[in-house]
Amino acid sequence: MSFAKIPKPDQLIKIRYAPPETAWMDTSVDFRPGTWSYSGAAKNLTYLDLPNPRAWQPADEDWKLPDNWQAIILEGMKERLEKYRSFRLFMDVCVRCGACADKCHFYIGSGDPKNMPVLRAELLRSVYRRYFTTSGKRFGRLAGARDLTVDVLKEWFYYFYQCTECRRCSVFCPFGIDQAEITMMGRELLNLVGCNINWVIEPAANCFRTGNHLGIQPGGIKDMLEFMADDIEDRTGIRVNVPINKKGADILFVTPSGDYFADPGTFTCMGYLMLFHEIGLNYTFSTYASEGGNFGLFTSAEMVKRLNAKIYAEAKRLGVKWILGGECGHMWRVIHQYMGTMNGPADFLQEPVSPITGTRFENARSTKMVHITEFTADLIRNGKLKLDPQRNDHIRLTFHDSCNPARAMGLFEEPRYIIQKTCNHFFEMAGDTIREKTLCCGAGAGLGNDENMETRMRGGMPRAMAVKKVVERHDVNRLGCICAIDRATLTSLMDYWVPGVTVMGVHELLANALVMTGEKERTTDLRGEPLVGC
Amino acid sequence: MKKHQWGMIALGLVIFIIVVTFPFWYGKGKTSPPPQLSLDTPAIAQLKEKRCVEDTSFMRESHMKFLGTWRDGAIREGKRLHTARDGRVFEVSLSGTCLKCHSNKEQFCDRCHNYLGAKPSCFSCHNIPGEAKK
Amino acid sequence: MKNLLISILAFFILALLALGIGLNHSLAYVLIVIVPYAAFAILLTGFVYRIIKWGSAPVPFRIPSTCGQGKSLPWIKTNPVENPSGAWGVIGRMAQEIFLFRSLFRNTDVAIVDERPVYGSAKWLWFCGLLFHWSFAIIVLRHLRFFVEPIAPWIGALSALDGFFEIGIPTLYLSDAAILVGLTFLFLRRVVVPQVRYISLFTDYFSLLLIAGVVTTGLLTRHFFPADLNAAKTLAMGWVTFSPVVPQGISLVFYMHLCFVFVLLVWFPASKLMHAGGIFLSPTRNLASNNRGKRHVNPWNAPVKVHTYEEYEDEFRDKMKASGLPVEKE
Numbered sequence: 002m003s004f005a006k007i008p009k010p011d012q013l014i015k016i017r018y019a020p021p022e023t024a025w026m027d028t029s030v031d032f033r034p035g036t037w038s039y040s041g042a043a044k045n046l047t048y049l050d051l052p053n054p055r056a057w058q059p060a061d062e063d064w065k066l067p068d069n070w071q072a073i074i075l076e077g078m079k080e081r082l083e084k085y086r087s088f089r090l091f092m093d094v095c096v097r098c099g100a101c102a103d104k105c106h107f108y109i110g111s112g113d114p115k116n117m118p119v120l121r122a123e124l125l126r127s128v129y130r131r132y133f134t135t136s137g138k139r140f141g142r143l144a145g146a147r148d149l150t151v152d153v154l155k156e157w158f159y160y161f162y163q164c165t166e167c168r169r170c171s172v173f174c175p176f177g178i179d180q181a182e183i184t185m186m187g188r189e190l191l192n193l194v195g196c197n198i199n200w201v202i203e204p205a206a207n208c209f210r211t212g213n214h215l216g217i218q219p220g221g222i223k224d225m226l227e228f229m230a231d232d233i234e235d236r237t238g239i240r241v242n243v244p245i246n247k248k249g250a251d252i253l254f255v256t257p258s259g260d261y262f263a264d265p266g267t268f269t270c271m272g273y274l275m276l277f278h279e280i281g282l283n284y285t286f287s288t289y290a291s292e293g294g295n296f297g298l299f300t301s302a303e304m305v306k307r308l309n310a311k312i313y314a315e316a317k318r319l320g321v322k323w324i325l326g327g328e329c330g331h332m333w334r335v336i337h338q339y340m341g342t343m344n345g346p347a348d349f350l351q352e353p354v355s356p357i358t359g360t361r362f363e364n365a366r367s368t369k370m371v372h373i374t375e376f377t378a379d380l381i382r383n384g385k386l387k388l389d390p391q392r393n394d395h396i397r398l399t400f401h402d403s404c405n406p407a408r409a410m411g412l413f414e415e416p417r418y419i420i421q422k423t424c425n426h427f428f429e430m431a432g433d434t435i436r437e438k439t440l441c442c443g444a445g446a447g448l449g450n451d452e453n454m455e456t457r458m459r460g461g462m463p464r465a466m467a468v469k470k471v472v473e474r475h476d477v478n479r480l481g482c483i484c485a486i487d488r489a490t491l492t493s494l495m496d497y498w499v500p501g502v503t504v505m506g507v508h509e510l511l512a513n514a515l516v517m518t519g520e521k522e523r524t525t526d527l528r529g530e531p532l533v534g535c
Numbered sequence: 536m537k538k539h540q541w542g543m544i545a546l547g548l549v550i551f552i553i554v555v556t557f558p559f560w561y562g563k564g565k566t567s568p569p570p571q572l573s574l575d576t577p578a579i580a581q582l583k584e585k586r587c588v589e590d591t592s593f594m595r596e597s598h599m600k601f602l603g604t605w606r607d608g609a610i611r612e613g614k615r616l617h618t619a620r621d622g623r624v625f626e627v628s629l630s631g632t633c634l635k636c637h638s639n640k641e642q643f644c645d646r647c648h649n650y651l652g653a654k655p656s657c658f659s660c661h662n663i664p665g666e667a668k669k
Numbered sequence: 670m671k672n673l674l675i676s677i678l679a680f681f682i683l684a685l686l687a688l689g690i691g692l693n694h695s696l697a698y699v700l701i702v703i704v705p706y707a708a709f710a711i712l713l714t715g716f717v718y719r720i721i722k723w724g725s726a727p728v729p730f731r732i733p734s735t736c737g738q739g740k741s742l743p744w745i746k747t748n749p750v751e752n753p754s755g756a757w758g759v760i761g762r763m764a765q766e767i768f769l770f771r772s773l774f775r776n777t778d779v780a781i782v783d784e785r786p787v788y789g790s791a792k793w794l795w796f797c798g799l800l801f802h803w804s805f806a807i808i809v810l811r812h813l814r815f816f817v818e819p820i821a822p823w824i825g826a827l828s829a830l831d832g833f834f835e836i837g838i839p840t841l842y843l844s845d846a847a848i849l850v851g852l853t854f855l856f857l858r859r860v861v862v863p864q865v866r867y868i869s870l871f872t873d874y875f876s877l878l879l880i881a882g883v884v885t886t887g888l889l890t891r892h893f894f895p896a897d898l899n900a901a902k903t904l905a906m907g908w909v910t911f912s913p914v915v916p917q918g919i920s921l922v923f924y925m926h927l928c929f930v931f932v933l934l935v936w937f938p939a940s941k942l943m944h945a946g947g948i949f950l951s952p953t954r955n956l957a958s959n960n961r962g963k964r965h966v967n968p969w970n971a972p973v974k975v976h977t978y979e980e981y982e983d984e985f986r987d988k989m990k991a992s993g994l995p996v997e998k999e
Contacts, residue, residue, distance in 0.1 A: 176948050
């Protein structure tokens with residue numbers, strides 16, 4: 002991790018909220034190192050048949066745009082105005098009341114007025130007005146309109162890749178204007194002329210080819226899961242089964258690939274394996290659909306569909322009854338709000354019923370995919386799991402609501418129920434920073450790369466400071482979450498702002514507490530840290 | 536785009552148009568002539584010059600404020616006499632002066648007040664000469 | 670800053686024009702007989718046009734912003750309004766947004782105190798916004814007493830309630846005072862708070878100034894330059910019955926009031942004031958979050974290029990076999 006160019010926390014926190022002297026239309030972008038992400042590599046664009054693959058970087062003067070790039074963008078804008086009521090409405094209906102302004106973690110952390118959701122949207126609206134409204138065509142700047150120039154395009158790139166599509170602004174907007182929706186449109190338009198970031202495009206290309214963002218090939222997945230099974234055996238004395246690509250399984254399990262690749266996500270994945278073993282679930286992983294996450298969401302609706310299609314295709318091929326999804330944030334945005342619409346109807350699957358408790362998951366009756374915390378909360382509620390929360394007594398936990406499960410699903414109580422049943426020391430953060438008002442990790446939507454570290458630390462600051470508060474007040478040492486991106490990015494964020502706090506998934510917590518049939522006496526948790534007090 | 540749902544939008548627009556055009560359909564387009572104020576009272580008939588305390592347009596527009604100053608002057612400062620702009624002197628009294636001429640409250644005061652939805656509070660205290668006798 | 674100055678200038682030019690029209694009796698016919706119908710027609714058609722234009726774009730995805738616990742397991746307490754799972758919840762949510770400005774009620778502000786962001790309650794925007802919108806609505810409804818005969822009882826009741834305290838003669842309506850407070854707050858906030866000034870466009874200032882012009886001339890007419898109300902109602906009833914007559918001796922201020930109102934009617938559908946209609950169409954608020962339970966259909970859902978399992982296995986078959994993973998084709 003390169004902290005080289007980032008100011009120290011005590012410098013970074015000196016944030017000025019006063020806007021600059023020059024009007025925003027006259028203030029151009031400064032591609033300062035540490036605040037933007039590298040461009041998408043040509044090979045990845047080519048693999049995905051995306052336009053204008055080339056070698057370039059955002060800091061370059063010449064972005065090597067196609068000659069007719071303006072026409073392409075405007076045509077794309079017209080098409081999207083006709084396809085999305087959200088886009089058309091959100092271009093018109095804003096009254097610039099400013100309620101959203103200080104709700105954005107990037108604005109709170111940077112003070113840059115173009116990080117206010119309202120102004121980030123105006124970047125696009127000003128062009129919309131200039132080319133698609135009578136007043137904008139006639140009165141230009143007086144009507145808030147401006148020409149589409151290369152500088153404007155660069156501004157779009159800079160600021161639409163400084164939005165994590167977390168939707169916090171949409172909660173506070175009196176009209177429900179969702180900056181995530183506008184950022185998505187902005188990114189789609191940028192993609193039309195080949196302007197995207199590699200941290201999004203490479204995972205998308207990987208996912209298209211290998212089935213997962215990290216580009217792990219079938220054998221690799223098997224090795225990693227077997228390796229986890231070894232670790233589990235080491236901790237518990239029990240050898241868990243790792244079913245992969247198994248036809249005839251009842252349930253297809255799909256989780257973000259971050260869970261089988263790197264700490265601390267791997268501990269969460271071990272948690273799944275232990276849970277499924279203990280309840281004797283007839284399930285399978287898939288190497289083809291080895292990714293729950295969907296970086297298409299940060300590219301275009303079409304890419305969402307292209308990447309998401311594998312989950313139903315694989316469920317059909319393997320002949321499972323329904324699908325279970327792991328802990329992930331934007332993955333659940335896609336599954337809850339897009340999958341059924343895009344790739345359904347999933348009429349070849351059955352309405353999800355827990356084979357252990359018989360509970361019918363009616364809320365998933367159409368999409369036929371259940372969230373792991375719904376599944377596990379139901380198991381605990383029905384007394385199917387033997388839990389010893391004392392094994393988590395070395396953990397003083399707080400919980401970070403991940404943006405998408407919070408504001409695109411309303412999944413608040415399920416993870417909390419699991420936490421309360423598995424952990425004795427749980428402390429909520431301040432009310433303004435959790436549940437539907439939760440603050441972003443600052444690195445979602447493809448921004449979790451190292452070259453963008455200053456923006457990440459700025460954007461994550463409000464979350465980190467809320468953690469810091471509970472650390473000071475309650476000696477919290479662990480931050481729980483239900484998102485693979487969180488597990489990766491909050492770790493860097495904590496190291497920078499609140500050293501000493503580590504990050505875990507809820508199913509790691511569960512696995513620590515889970516009393517397995519025939520296990521040996523546990524002396525450490527999944528991480529190998531000694532247990533206290535039992 | 537056959538799946539496109541216009542139902543709710545159409546319903547909303549119909550409600551909008553019905554609400555916004557309320558005055559047009561509520562009165563069923565009937566023309567109602569403005570109220571004719573009756574000056575046909577015995578007291579007025581006896582007047583040589585048919586002139587109120589001040590001229591008609593002033594009285595029409597500002598009688599409420601004017602009566603307000605009468606009320607305040609009489610109650611707070613004991614001013615019982617009012618000198619009009621043309622020098623005539625009147626006793627400051629709603630019942631004794633105003634209603635002496637305009638003894639037909641129903642045909643005079645009320646017609647206009649009802650037409651405009653004005654609800655003066657004068658008569659919640661003042662009695663109306665003649666009405667008591669009924 | 671420039672936007673503010675231009676909008677103040679535009680407002681004064683408009684006021685002068687209104688003044689000129691008021692003084693110039695030869696234009697009275699146009700103002701009284703032609704402009705009202707034109708303005709009202711523009712309001713109606715403009716409003717409908719804008720809604721249809723928004724409505725003609727489909728809602729491809731179900732994207733509500735969920736602000737409470739969603740419906741999942743039966744024993745988990747849901748928040749049926751902030752995270753509706755059906756039509757009634759959506760109606761409740763929309764009603765809260767429209768009548769109570771629910772989302773704006775959440776408003777907070779932030780300041781860095783002791784190297785840490787601190788969130789404070791910031792309900793003033795909500796309160797003054799609500800004050801402004803409700804009093805505006807009440808004032809419009811109260812004006813119906815000039816437009817219907819006989820006056821519907823509820824209009825009288827509303828006026829009586831609004832003038833409950835009987836302050837002054839004629840009675841000061843509470844809504845008149847409230848709208849002044851609301852407007853002043855909204856305008857000063859735009860001018861004084863640097864961040865809000867930074868994002869404000871011409872239309873933001875001008876809309877407030879225009880409404881302030883309507884309100885001020887209205888209040889002047891009521892309290893300082895009384896108009897002959899009988900003539901005013903006769904005028905309004907003339908419009909309603911399609912037989913407008915140019916009244917005699919109507920005050921200058923009242924003419925200005927009319928001018929501002931007609932400009933507002935035209936400005937409304939052409940400007941940001943259309944948020945009044947737009948809020949009904951907002952897909953993050955007017956959809957139930959029952960996406961997994963009930964399939965939402967995208968009318969333009971088109972096939973896309975996917976990477977099929979066969980292509981995948983063709984590329985990785987050897988490796989899969991080497992790792993002992995089952996394959997479809999040997």
